[in-house]
Amino acid sequence: xxxxxxxxxxxxxxxxxxxxxxxxxxxxxxxxxxxxxxxxxxxxxxxxxxxxxxxxxxxxxxxxxxxxxxxxxxxxxxxxxxxxxxxxxxxxxxxxxxxxxxxxxxxxxxxxxxxxxxxxxxxxxxxxxxxxxxxxxxxxxxxxxxxxxxxxxxxxxxxxxxxxxxxxxxxxxxxxxxxxxxxxxxxxxxxxxxxxxxxxxxxxxxxxxxxxxxxxxxxxxxxxxxxxxxxxxxxxxxxxxxxxxxxxxxxxxxxxxxxxxxxxxxxxxxxxxxxxxxxxxxxxxxxxxxxxxxxxxxxxxxxxxxxxxxxxxxxxxxxxxxxxxxxxxxxxxxxxxxxxxxxxxxxxxxxxxxxxxxxxxxxxxxxxxxxxxxxxxxxxxxxxxxxxxxxxxxxxxxxxxxxxxxxxxxxxxxxxxxxxxxxxxxxxxxxxxxxxxxxxxxxxxxxxxxxxxxxxxxxxxxxxxxxxxxxxxxxxxxx
Amino acid sequence: xxxxxxxxxxxxxxxxxxxxxxxxxxxxxxxxxxxxxxxxxxxxxxxxxxxxxxxxxxxxxxxxxxxxxxxxxxxx
Numbered sequence: 001x002x003x004x005x006x007x008x009x010x011x012x013x014x015x016x017x018x019x020x021x022x023x024x025x026x027x028x029x030x031x032x033x034x035x036x037x038x039x040x041x042x043x044x045x046x047x048x049x050x051x052x053x054x055x056x057x058x059x060x061x062x063x064x065x066x067x068x069x070x071x072x073x074x075x076x077x078x079x080x081x082x083x084x085x086x087x088x089x090x091x092x093x094x095x096x097x098x099x100x101x102x103x104x105x106x107x108x109x110x111x112x113x114x115x116x117x118x119x120x121x122x123x124x125x126x127x128x129x130x131x132x133x134x135x136x137x138x139x140x141x142x143x144x145x146x147x148x149x150x151x152x153x154x155x156x157x158x159x160x161x162x163x164x165x166x167x168x169x170x171x172x173x174x175x176x177x178x179x180x181x182x183x184x185x186x187x188x189x190x191x192x193x194x195x196x197x198x199x200x201x202x203x204x205x206x207x208x209x210x211x212x213x214x215x216x217x218x219x220x221x222x223x224x225x226x227x228x229x230x231x232x233x234x235x236x237x238x239x240x241x242x243x244x245x246x247x248x249x250x251x252x253x254x255x256x257x258x259x260x261x262x263x264x265x266x267x268x269x270x271x272x273x274x275x276x277x278x279x280x281x282x283x284x285x286x287x288x289x290x291x292x293x294x295x296x297x298x299x300x301x302x303x304x305x306x307x308x309x310x311x312x313x314x315x316x317x318x319x320x321x322x323x324x325x326x327x328x329x330x331x332x333x334x335x336x337x338x339x340x341x342x343x344x345x346x347x348x349x350x351x352x353x354x355x356x357x358x359x360x361x362x363x364x365x366x367x368x369x370x371x372x373x374x375x376x377x378x379x380x381x382x383x384x385x386x387x388x389x390x391x392x393x394x395x396x397x398x399x400x401x402x403x404x405x406x407x408x409x410x411x412x413x414x415x416x417x418x419x420x421x422x423x424x425x426x427x428x429x430x431x432x433x434x435x436x437x438x439x440x441x442x443x444x445x446x447x448x449x450x451x452x453x454x455x456x457x458x459x460x461x462x463x464x465x466x467x468x469x470x471x472x473x474x475x476x477x478x479x
Numbered sequence: 480x481x482x483x484x485x486x487x488x489x490x491x492x493x494x495x496x497x498x499x500x501x502x503x504x505x506x507x508x509x510x511x512x513x514x515x516x517x518x519x520x521x522x523x524x525x526x527x528x529x530x531x532x533x534x535x536x537x538x539x540x541x542x543x544x545x546x547x548x549x550x551x552x553x554x555x
Contacts, residue, residue, distance in 0.1 A: 033501035040509055085504040112506055433503040 022430065022460065030430045030460045037432060041081030078454060082432060087113040089439030089451055095122060097140045098131040100469060102448060123446070129466045130450040134307040134423055135394045136470040137338030137378045144338065144377040148370040155369035163355075167366035175372050179343050182379055183313065184323040187352075188345035190375075191360045192367045194302060194332030195221040197342030200360035202298070203229040204353075205328070206267050211251055213244065213295075214269040217277060222269050222300060231267075232257070238277070241285045244268070248293045266295035272304030272315040272331075276457060276465070278418025278426050280304070283315055287325045296327040306336025307423050312382045312395040318421070339374040341367050394470040398423060401468045417463070425466040426452075435462050 088109060096103040104123045107116040137144060151171070161167035172190060179188040191197045202225030206212060210231040214222060216238040226233050234251070236243040248266070255262050268290060270281045283299075290297050301314045309317030314331070316323050323329065329345040344354060355361055382391035402423045409416055415428040429438055435451045442449050453462040497503040502513050 029499050033499065036501050036513070037504070040505060040513075082504075431499060431501065433498045433501040436504055437498055 022428075026430050027460055030432070033431045033433060034459070037082055041077060044081060045077070082454075084113050086432075086436030086439070086453075088116070089436060089443075092448070097138055098128055098133060099138050099140075100128060100133075100136065101125045102128040102131075104448065123443075126443070126446050126448045128448050129468070130448055131469070132303065132335040132467055133338070133469045134303075134336045134398055134467070135312070135338075135378075135382070135391075137336070137374075137381075139338070143381070144374050147377045148374045151373035152370040157368055157370065159366050159368060161365065162363060163361045163366045169366075169369060169372075171369055171372045171376070172366060175367075175376055176343075178376055178379055180345060182383060183329055183345045184316075185329060185345040185347070187348045188343050189351050189354055189361070190333075190341055190343045190367060190372075192341050192364055193360075194334050194340070194342035196360050196364055197330060197332070197344060198222050198300065199225040199228060200364070201330075201344060201354060201358050202226055202267075202269075204358045205229075205298075206231045206265055209256065209263070210265040210267065211263045212267050212269060213247055213251075215239070215271065215274075215281075217274050218269060218271060219275070219300065219302070222271070226269065238274075239279055239282055241282055241289065244286070245289055248289060248295065252293060266293070267298055268295055269298050270300070272299060272301035272308070273422050273424060275303050275424055276426065276452065276463075278416075278422045278424040280308070280315060280318070280419040280422055283319050283321060287321060291325075297325075298328045298330065299326045301329065301331040302342075303335055303424060304422075305331040306382060306395075307398060308421065310395070311384075311392065312336070333371075333375050337375050337378045339371045339378070341371065341375070398468065398470040401470065405466070405468055423468040425468065426463040427466065428461065428463050430460055430462060432462065435464075438464055 088107070093105045093107075094102050095105055102125075104126055106119050106121045106123055108119055109116050131138065139145060155169070155171070159167045159169070163172070175190050176188050179190065180186060191200075198219070198221035202212075202222070206229045208230045210229075212226045212229070212231045212233045213236055214226055214233060216235055234247055236247050251263060251266060254260065268286065270283075270286060273280055281299075286297065299315070304318075305314040306312045308315050311317065313323075314329075316326060316329070327346060328350065330342065331345075332342045333339045334341070344351070382395070384391050399421070402421060402425075406416060406420060406425060409425070409427065417426045417428065418424065429435060429451070432453065435453050439449065439451045449464050449466060451462070451464045457463060500513075500517075502510050505513060
């Protein structure tokens with residue numbers, strides 16, 4: 001289904017998004033493959049039960065055999081039989097900085113992936129298409145690293161306190177002012193962990209009696225935060241504005257479920273780029289709906305900050321909108337800035353409220369100073385304030401890499417999901433054997449990719465996910 | 480040169496068969512069991528087709544030609 005929308009003035013540039021349907025033959029063959037594996041799984045379980053074969057995974061102890069069985073549900077069955085056979089594509093240990101190329105320790109398994117042993121060799125210079133290193137700031141040389149080393153010798157590595165007690169360094173204040181200026185909002189606040197930013201701040205913003213409308217494919221941190229808050233959650237179909245509008249209309253017309261009172265707050269949770277699909281949110285329409293129905297918008301720009309937009313300011317700039325329209329802009333520093341942590345930006349009253357009421361600000365340790373310095377240096381580099389054009393060059397390089405890579409893969413005939421401009425490229429492999437085979441073949445050719453299978457994606461749609469980076473050169477992409 | 484290309488192509492076909500039916504991830508003894516069963520079932524299908532298809536086709540042809548062709552054969 002191709003959506004090419006020129007939506008009468010709302011979109012200033014064409015919005016190409018394509019989610020191809022699974023071809024019928026491929027879907028049937030995938031089910032056949034899973035059927036074969038299920039049969040063999042039952043056979044192996046039978047043999048393990050009757051002690052013909054040694055059982056190597058976790059089971060209950062002898063005394064507990066009469067209790068409710070722990071390991072009989074589908075997830076454990078899948079885990080034992082399917083995941084173990086192709087487990088060597090995941091959790092690979094790396095031993096260098098995860099930039100454009102990475103070194104990996106080699107490991108072999110003699111008993112079909114139940115145990116691994118290290119051979120001691122190190123595979124060098126694997127092209128790294130798995131790290132979220134969009135602008136290439138994960139380096140161990142250069143200005144960012146020198147500044148971070150200086151701050152490490154000056155401030156030390158640990159802060160040993162939370163933000164509210166003794167952990168508020170002047171570096172944090174400087175970072176927050178810089179983030180606010182970068183995004184174009186009034187004020188911002190930074191936290192030590194991106195996941196914790198989402199899950200701890202949504203409960204501070206909404207509570208019982210409020211409504212949360214969240215997208216189908218939102219990240220686990222958003223879902224966790226929404227569930228912790230105790231508000232009513234309704235889900236709309238992925239990037240589907242008609243579904244969202246219908247839910248909004250129903251919510252305003254009918255009010256709260258039993259008492260029919262109006263909702264205290266309606267919060268829409270969306271993400272800038274969805275990491276499993278590679279699609280970009282239809283932000284102009286969401287903002288138009290938000291203004292029409294008077295609700296609040298929470299935008300999670302974990303993957304899109306620094307990666308989209310002509311100067312890297314994220315999805316708001318990509319569409320050419322006003323950052324004041326989005327009520328809460330959240331993002332992480334892990335992906336494009338090469339550090340760790342998250343931030344929330346918005347109006348000054350909102351951020352002052354969050355400084356006192358957010359769980360993460362009160363209880364979690366604050367960010368470590370060298371990390372803060374890395375973010376400050378990389379953000380200044382992107383904004384161009386350190387005097388060079390390196391930042392702008394990187395953003396443009398990423399955009400070129402994205403377009404080139406997507407075009408070439410489509411020409412080769414693969415099925416690629418998602419928007420044309422998103423640097424996350426999922427390539428569909430549907431069959432379970434291809435997941436393992438793809439990972440191993442890529443490693444033989446010195447390319448490291450991330451393949452994703454059942455628990456993270458629907459069971460027939462497994463994929464390999466490439467994350468492009470500004471540090472990849474054209475020769476690297478051509479291999 | 481030609482033999483090598485043909486052998487490579489056959490190997491590629493075998494690899495595709497392994498991938499599609501997920502026997503790529505099975506252990507060797509499981510794989511031989513799966514191959515045995517598949518080959519047996521396939522052989523039985525081929526044998527059945529060889530024995531029964533010509534007779535069924537001839538009968539079906541006679542049935543349809545009886546409807547369309549003419550009535551002189553109506554006592555059959």
